[in-house]
Amino acid sequence: DEKKITLGFAQVGAESAWRTANTVSIKSAAKEAGINLKFSDAQQKQENQIKAIRSYIAQKVDVIAFSPVVESGWEPVLTEAKAAGIPVILTDRSIDVKDQSLYTTMIGSDFLEEGRRAGKWLEDRYRNDAGPINIVELQGTVGSAPANDRHAGLMEVIKNDPKFKIIASQSGDFTLAGGKQVMEAFVKTYGKQMNVVYAHNDDMALGAIQAMEEAGMKPGKDVSVVSFDATHGGFQAMVAGKINVDVECSPLLGPQLMTAVKDLVAGKQLPKRIVTNETVFPQSVAAQIMPQRKY
Amino acid sequence: MKLVRTALAHPLVWPVVTLVLLTLLDLAHNSAFLSIRMLDGHLFGAPIDILNRAAPLVIVSLGTTLVIATRGIDISVGAVVAIAGAAAATVLADDPSQVGLALAAALGTGIAAGVWNGLLVAFVGMQPIIATLILMVAGRGIAQLLTGGQIIPIGAPGYLVLGDGYLASVPCSVWIALAAIAATALLVNRTALGLFIRAIGINPVATRLAGLRSASIVFGVYVFCGVASAVAGILASSNVRSADGNNAGLLLELDAILAVTLGGTSLAGGRFSLAGTVLGALIIQTLTYTTYSIGVPPEATLVVKAAVVLVVSVIQSATIRALLARHLQRVLPSARTRPIVEASE
Amino acid sequence: MAAHAILETTGVSKSFPGVRALNQVDFRLFPGEIHTLMGQNGAGKSTLINVLTGVHAHDAGEIRLDGKPVSFATPLEAEAAGIRTLYQEINLCPNLSVAENVFAGRQPKRRGAIDWKTINARAADALAALNVTLDVTRSLDAYPVAVQQMVAIARAVSVDARVLILDEPTSSLDDSEVARLFAVLRKLRESGIAILFVTHFLEQTYAVSDRITVMRNGEREGEYLAKDLPMTQLVAKMVGHEGMSERLERDVAERKAAPTGDARPFVEMRGVSRRGLMNPVDLDIAQGQIVGLAGLLGSGRTETARLLFGAEKADGGEVSIGGRRVKLRSPHDAVRHGIGYCPEDRKKEGIIADLPLRENIVLALQARRGWWRVIGRAKQREMADRYIKLLGIKARDAEQPIGLLSGGNQQKALLARWLATEPKMLILDEPTRGIDVAAKFEIMDRVLSFCAKGLAILFISSEVSEVVRVSDRIAVLRDRRKVAEVTSDAASEDHVYRLIAGGER
Amino acid sequence: MSALPSGQRRPLRERWLRPLIDPRTLPIAVTVMLFAVLFGFGSVMYTGFFSLQVLLGLLVDNSFLLIIAIGMTFVIVSGGIDLSVGAVLALTTILCAVGSERLHWPVWAIVAVVLAFGALYGAAMGALIHFLKLQPFIVTLAGMFLARGTCFLITTQSITINDPAFHAIAGFSVRAGSGSLNAGALVAIVTLFVAIYIAHYTRFGRNVYAVGGNERSALLMGLPVARTKVLVYAFSGFCSALGGLVFTLYVLSGYGLQGQGMELDAIAATVIGGTLLTGGVGYVIGSVFGVGILGTIQTLITFDGTLSSWWTRIVIGALLCAFCLLQRVIERQATRRKSDGTGAGAGAKASRKRRTEPDGGALATQGGTGEQLAG
């Protein structure tokens, strides 16, 4: 008689469609794998996640997994988990701790790498262009990890190439309305100067596309649109020729997580980093791949 | 000279001055800021954007103004905006031709939300902030429940025209906001509601003893605020052609309350100014637009916002105005200043 | 009496928008005297006090304390200089306990911490000195205005001060309480304290004061030794003419002589009660009739009125109006049936301070008409002006916020609010509180004339003599139940006093 | 005029019942009762819930919120509001992290600087509010923008603190039965006692109540209104900074997005604990239970562990609603029952005041009142 494994999972929140897809993936994978899932939503607050992890420790779950709201600040609570002998898996985002034994593995994407990929795509795209290439950036929520890293990744790549220039950068809070509103202002202020829109997620890119179209511009043609996540909406826009490239950031971590949990409970050794397969989808492949997309 | 003095004493002068200053700042940065041209048969330009964007905020702020005037507060408006958008989107997702039904659903949720808040505040006697906090927390959950946590795209043209279309070259949402302002102004000025609301806000006990059914009026004001939020929700969702249960109207309540206070209405209840509120909302929207267009770095926008809010409220302050008046008096000795009326108990 | 004034003003002026509240006022106050400030409503008495104590800054003139010019920026500074003030209207904190209100700002401490035991004990003592016994740990708003006023007095007299200023401290007190207060004041005078006192009661003035300053229209009319100034002259100096009371007496007599129409009562209360608040009361009031309620403080007069008005939901008994049974669940119901109510606590339950006089006056009428049937702006102004004239309300204009009017004028405005609804019945709870002698007669005269036209009135006043004089019948309350009802011809004042005190049934 | 018995010697039973009878303490008594009910509910529903560890965990995990709510209680009792608390908390965490990681200051210096900064920040807002007669809402909202904006200007990243002294303090804990209390919880407890002392045994504390009850009266009574109001905001700023310190210890890092919406949690906790937003009425201890109730609701939900994100919100809202409704109903019931008591007239009158408001006192109730808890 095998005891059901209990997994405590502390989710960041439900702040975006991406996150919802992530949650759905984890829940359904747990069901399939026959794992008893304790789920909690931290509403984007670190203290709530810490509380949830504490309560999982109190409930003596078998494994704890969570998507950290922020990189830092996990040492104390993870030390408690370690003391209680409960292994911890990180998903989606990494953390910054000295003692690497505080977590067993990290499954998920690397925002910095995503930013670099987008930057590389830009380099390729404008290889034969003398420039200057003016970029407007739609940042995510100020201070959030994806916003920080997607920005940093891009900068890493383009800082050596003087023809790329970020002429404006504003936060659209990862939302469609935010992206649209910022872009409306950009369109009026910079007009034809813009060559590239670099949006930190698909929602903002979609908003920006609406704003450009209303101003009579042709996104994807007059202006290149670079976006992240590769959600369903993003793909649709790509197929319609309005987004030029979408860097994937897969929310479908559920199956990998469940496998890892089972392996852990079975006593197997896990690699410190389980990388999810993520690619860059240029516009050219969009139509072909779209039917296979799950989110 | 007398004109200057009377003008300076008018409570709406400073909001107007702020608005003008912000516009000048924009102009300094981009000389074409005020230029409006025709594009595809409708007006196009930064001022139009600002008006268009400000429309939902203006409408919500109207509702909030009345609630605040009764000494209440409604922090659930953002959530109601989300629910209303989600409700409309859900209807339209089933059948894009049912625009009427979608509108009815959105307004219906607004009324229901208002009724709920109104019941808790006026008849159960909960403190308004807590009563509406309940809906603020749960409402977003309800909106997400409706959308399944997804962003639901809206494609029905009849619905989209409201927030994204044009009527006589001017955005429909601007017309709707104007209509809302006119309707509210009529409601409070041409009926006795304005008097009743002010009286309740200043002294609820005495108002009740004057024979007024205060509870019903307070209830009605919350319903009005719910409806206003629903209208804003329709405009917001229609403008971005989608309903987002989590992010639609996020923190709108703060902006609305800020608009009301910038417009000179006291949160302690009583006298209120609809025109002030509209100006307040325009200031907020212009400020947002300005930070985008003059290229304030995103990490500095909050500091800029703080500075503007502080400056606007400081120059509006009675004390500062009294100082100013005294100074004016020295400059124009013949002029007898109008002392600042001290709000007595 | 000492030769030097302790507090003195010369040529003090103060203007408010549209009103010259003080015009070149000279005033002096000597140690060891009780000095009464007299004047009609809006004469500038309270303003003078406010200027003396730093509530308002004066525009011109000089204030001297001990011969040295002073100018207080806040009441705090005046207090520090030894001037202790009891302002008009009760300015206490309703949320604090009675004891704390007495000691706020100067709580005794023990080992650095506030010593609640001492506070409670000393507050109880201070009140006992005024003949008030109550639970001092309860919050102030558990008590009616009159008790609050006693608390305010206790606060004012319980500390050593050089100057004590009392602005209408007696307006809602009855005779015995006033007597206690005066006893205390006399003792303080003995110890050399200078006392400035404002009242509208002539008898009180003569009972305690050494000196009287009369004010009229913001100016000092004159300063007199009380013993040199006959009462009739005092009134004449305040008002400018004489012989107010005769007309009232004539009206009272005329009305009482007239047959009271048909005896069918307009309002019938049968066993109306609310548990814990009021025992069952029966009361009939016919049109054109004045029924007085007499009783001690806390006897339940206000409660009776509130039950009848629906301000308090009754949980027993029934009310009929015009022969038909009605349910009075809220003031709104009562107003719809033509009842109006002037509450005793005008600041808390009466005025809407920030609204203009005009809107305060039309509020009740508008409330009855509902929000849809608006009274037009012009009509409102016309109504307001009419009542301002009728009741002699002194205000800059109808647009002045009512909170800026002098106390007595606010009271008149409240009466105007109800008269404007053309009620069938009025409940007047201390309607003449804080109203000057002349205006009091005028107001009562007006009320009587309305009564002659068929208005029914329930009249509550802490002045038994006034109740006896105007009422047709008097219901005497004691311990929250009605103990007797007497018709006014039979009712000599003494008889009512005895009933109130519980001497006979 | 001794119309009524003054009730000097009360029977013992009545003294016990008094918290339920006195309109001032009734809301708290009800809050405490309902807190117990809520906790009992969790204990019955979920295994492992009923333990000292969970109970102490409530304190440990909410210590910073508790400290902030205490400051907020003073502000609200004085008739104001402070929206800047969450942002000041975030700024404090950043200042601590910068102080220790970049400037390498000793812990004591950081603590001193940060607390002084919080108090000054609050005092500045208080001065604007009082001397320029600005609305607290707007000033503290600007204060919130400014503090949060300053965080981002300093850094948009999160900074991990590696300083061993911080780690040592964060790791400190005392055993209490089967659970343990960490430094943050201990600080919260000390703050609580100090706050109760300030509120009830110092003139400043009493002046706060007076100003909240009626500012104009307080002025005319000769109380130092200006000083009191400025100090109240200074105290709240101090508490926010202290909460920020505790939070820094909690996560050993600084980050500008920390404590988002915490102002609302603090206000909610305070109001649930029986403090009236109109000022003058409330107890520090009430806010403790307010925080406890919010924390318990959250713990219930994590223990349940089956709710989706949106159901989480709906359930939080529903529990909050059920709680507040019960609170109102019991209060009404109790005041009604009390007025049945023979002769307890004055009390009845007080309760009447509470209910005279438009059929629900929320509009401007000045009903129950604040006064010595242990007087």
Ligand SMILES: Nc1ncnc2c1ncn2[C@@H]1O[C@H](COP(=O)(O)OP(=O)(O)OP(=O)(O)O)[C@@H](O)[C@H]1O
């Ligand atoms: N703060 C104020 N603003 C404007 N006008 C005021 C203010 N305070 C008083 N007044 C006006 O000053 C005049 C004098 O008022 P004051 O209160 O001194 O009268 P009073 O003699 O005390 O009358 P009462 O016997 O009715 O109390 C009145 O006309 C009043 O309307």
Ligand SMILES: Nc1ncnc2c1ncn2[C@@H]1O[C@H](COP(=O)(O)OP(=O)(O)OP(=O)(O)O)[C@@H](O)[C@H]1O
């Ligand atoms: N001497 C006293 N000691 C304690 N409480 C008192 C005293 N006098 C009055 N009260 C309080 O007054 C309340 C009754 O006030 P109520 O308004 O019924 O009196 P009233 O008969 O209308 O007198 P008034 O006309 O002066 O207001 C009681 O609830 C009681 O608490």
Ligand SMILES: [Mg+2]
């Ligand atoms: Mg006066």
Ligand SMILES: [Mg+2]
């Ligand atoms: Mg009375």
